[in-house]
Amino acid sequence: MRPVLDIIRRQSTFDEVVGGLDESNALFEARRCLSCGNCFECDNCYGVCPDSAVIKLGAGKRFAFNYDYCKGCGLCAEECPCGAIVVELEEK
Amino acid sequence: METTIKFYQTDTFTVGNRLLSEAERSVQAGMQRTNALNSGHRACQGCGEALGARFAVDAAMRAAGNDLIACNATGCLEVFSTPYPESSWQLPWIHSLFGNTAAVATGVAAAQRVKGTKTRVLAQGGDGGTTDIGFGCLSGMFERNDDVLYICYDNEAYMNTGVQRSSATPPAARTATTVPVGQHPNGNVFGKGKSVPLIAMAHEIPYVATASVADLRDLEAKVTKAMSIHGARYIHIHVPCPLGWGADPAHTIKLARLAIESGLFPVFEAEHGEITGHRAIREQVPVEDYLKLQKRFAHLFRNPKQVEVIAQLQAIADRNIRRFKLLEKRGAAV
Numbered sequence: 001m002r003p004v005l006d007i008i009r010r011q012s013t014f015d016e017v018v019g020g021l022d023e024s025n026a027l028f029e030a031r032r033c034l035s036c037g038n039c040f041e042c043d044n045c046y047g048v049c050p051d052s053a054v055i056k057l058g059a060g061k062r063f064a065f066n067y068d069y070c071k072g073c074g075l076c077a078e079e080c081p082c083g084a085i086v087v088e089l090e091e092k
Numbered sequence: 093m094e095t096t097i098k099f100y101q102t103d104t105f106t107v108g109n110r111l112l113s114e115a116e117r118s119v120q121a122g123m124q125r126t127n128a129l130n131s132g133h134r135a136c137q138g139c140g141e142a143l144g145a146r147f148a149v150d151a152a153m154r155a156a157g158n159d160l161i162a163c164n165a166t167g168c169l170e171v172f173s174t175p176y177p178e179s180s181w182q183l184p185w186i187h188s189l190f191g192n193t194a195a196v197a198t199g200v201a202a203a204q205r206v207k208g209t210k211t212r213v214l215a216q217g218g219d220g221g222t223t224d225i226g227f228g229c230l231s232g233m234f235e236r237n238d239d240v241l242y243i244c245y246d247n248e249a250y251m252n253t254g255v256q257r258s259s260a261t262p263p264a265a266r267t268a269t270t271v272p273v274g275q276h277p278n279g280n281v282f283g284k285g286k287s288v289p290l291i292a293m294a295h296e297i298p299y300v301a302t303a304s305v306a307d308l309r310d311l312e313a314k315v316t317k318a319m320s321i322h323g324a325r326y327i328h329i330h331v332p333c334p335l336g337w338g339a340d341p342a343h344t345i346k347l348a349r350l351a352i353e354s355g356l357f358p359v360f361e362a363e364h365g366e367i368t369g370h371r372a373i374r375e376q377v378p379v380e381d382y383l384k385l386q387k388r389f390a391h392l393f394r395n396p397k398q399v400e401v402i403a404q405l406q407a408i409a410d411r412n413i414r415r416f417k418l419l420e421k422r423g424a425a426v
Contacts, residue, residue, distance in 0.1 A: 041108065041110065042106040042107065042108055042109070043106065043107040043108025043109075043118075043120070043121040044106050044107050044108075046107065046108070046120070046121065047107030047108070047118070047120040047121060047308060048107065048143065048345055049143075050135060050138060050139045050140070050142040050143040050146070050344075051131050051132075051133070051135070051142070052127050052129075052130060052131045052146070053131055056123050058123065059110075066131065069131040069132055071136075071137045071138075071341075072137060073137035073138030073139075073334075073341035073342060073344070074138070074340075074341060074342035075138050075341065075342055075344055075345060077342065078342040078343065078345070078346065079345055081106065087342075
């Protein structure tokens with residue numbers, strides 16, 4: 001998949017031996033990403049909130065949380081597949 | 093790029109899935125969902141019933157073109173959603189008594205027939221209002237084949253009045269009226285209770301299904317299918333109750349999932365009294381995984397560990413798996 005330098009070139013130069021991915025390869029490999037810590041808009045938090053306190057902002061805009069209605073059950077954080085939601089205790 | 097390798101998952105548990113076409117996406121993923129049970133209701137943290145009710149009624153609203161009337165039995169769902177004079181419901185909604193929801197729904201459906209309107213009728217209640225108190229009216233509604241979709245949200249006890257045992261409470265569970273005492277604390281006794289989905293099937297009504305908040309797509313598909321049929325229909329939805337079960341509010345979905353995957357809650361559907369499909373177990377887990385997360389089963393794990401009781405519960409799960417063929421690949425219907 002990736003271009004590799006001939007053996008003669010490797011002996012005579014300091015060029016990179018294994019080349020990088022081209023654009024289509026990079027896009028293909030990126031599909032394996034589990035999106036750790038980054039929201040990829042699977043809608044789980046939006047769907048599992050018993051209080052409808054998660055507001056969907058639309059494609060690419062992710063979500064907002066309406067803390068007036070949030071009861072802090074933590075279902076959104078539990079069901080988030082990439083750990084992008086953290087529940088923190090409120091400071092008094 | 094030509095390739096046969098697929099990294100995309102389309103058969104997924106996630107609520108939304110951008111890889112599916114708009115039409116295939118779940119109701120809950122849509123920004124236009126009805127939010128039939130809206131924010132501001134007074135349910136506990138992580139309430140499974142509030143979640144299940146929104147899932148089911150939103151799907152029914154879409155299927156009915158937002159032309160729907162709901163009748164509600166007394167219970168948690170009624171109490172937390174409509175403390176007078178407030179209401180969280182975004183659709184016409186009526187509550188009369190604990191035991192007569194099915195009869196009220198029958199009347200509402202009859203009124204629609206007389207008036208010649210196409211408004212669909214939904215009746216809903218908890219397991220107490222369905223399996224115990226409202227059972228006579230429910231059976232009558234099935235027998236007359238009234239055009240009502242009855243949804244039971246099963247949280248396995250009377251949670252609203254303080255966690256008393258109902259006929260849907262599982263064996264060995266602790267409730268306020270089945271307190272485990274003595275040297276071999278057992279909780280609720282084995283060999284009692286009933287399965288209302290199976291009783292509904294015995295009425296040979298057009299559609300009976302069980303569903304769970306853990307599998308949203310399956311739930312929505314069943315509600316949508318039920319709404320496409322006229323006549324008496326029954327859907328039994330398993331909804332964990334963090335308060336009554338003594339569980340972490342964040343574990344609501346996880347518990348519902350473990351109940352399916354262990355075999356303790358069989359998810360199937362039936363038409364005219366015959367089972368036509370089931371949701372297969374993806375990865376079987378021992379019942380202990382499910383029991384350990386709940387304080388209502390904590391007496392089974394204290395010294396000495398009640399190995400025999402756990403084995404009896406495992407036997408129930410194994411029997412469900414055999415009976416509903418839960419390990420076989422998903423049935424054709426869903």
